[in-house]
Amino acid sequence: MYELKKIDYSFDALEPVIDAKTVEIHHTKHHQNYMNKLNEILERNSLDTSKPLEELVLDVADLNDEDKVGFLFNIGGVINHDLYFKILKPGGSNEITGTLKEGIEKSFGSVDAFVSEFTKKASTLMGSGWVFLVINPNNELDIVSTNNQETPISSGFEPIMVIDVWEHAYYLKYQNLRPDYVNNFLNIINFDVVEKLYDEKIQKNI
Ligand SMILES: [Fe+2]
Known part of the structure; x- marks a missing residue:
């Protein structure tokens, strides 16, 4: 099934703006939990899991009715956090150019x-x-x-x-x-x- 993307900086790299403990819990507990729950839902449904999550999210109509809400919640949780951790920069922002x-x-x-x-x-x-x-x-x-x-x-x-x-x-x-x-x-x-x-x-x- 799908695996959580690693973040390519250490947990304390965003200090002092975001503290290390928050980054660690956010990624290893919250972000990971959305991925685990998404995989549990995918195990009992038949979707094309070879595609990126950003495409899979549009296939919600193909899920069992009782899984649709949980699917959207957890796949959104993974996609949103993937982007969140990807656009952050240790050491501070660069200019908008x-x-x-x-x-x-x-x-x-x-x-x-x-x-x-x-x-x-x-x-x-x-x-x-x-x-x-x-x-x-x-x-x-x-x-x-x-x-x-x-x-x-x-x-x-x-x-x-x-x-x-x-x-x-x-x-x-x-x-x-x-x-x-x-x-x-x-x-x-x-x-x-x-x-x-x-x-x-x-x-x-x-
Ligand atoms: Fe979050």
């Missing part, structure tokens, strides 16, 4: 306007969920949020950047101060990786 900067300016007016909207949405989302920078069906950049573990792929969006605002992502260090976590989080995003994803997906859509 190149095609990503151009796309952001086209869709939001300026990088500052984008950062402001993303920060606001992530700070104010009610309950547990995620806020994404996505490519929408018109091939423009957009910010969307989802609840629980839903992936925006199910709604036709292609996510290229994300923040996890479940309390398990920040509570040990930030407790109730989610806006502080959100503001600091923006300082450890690897915008080179985000730009690479943007370029790949835009090219694919042309």
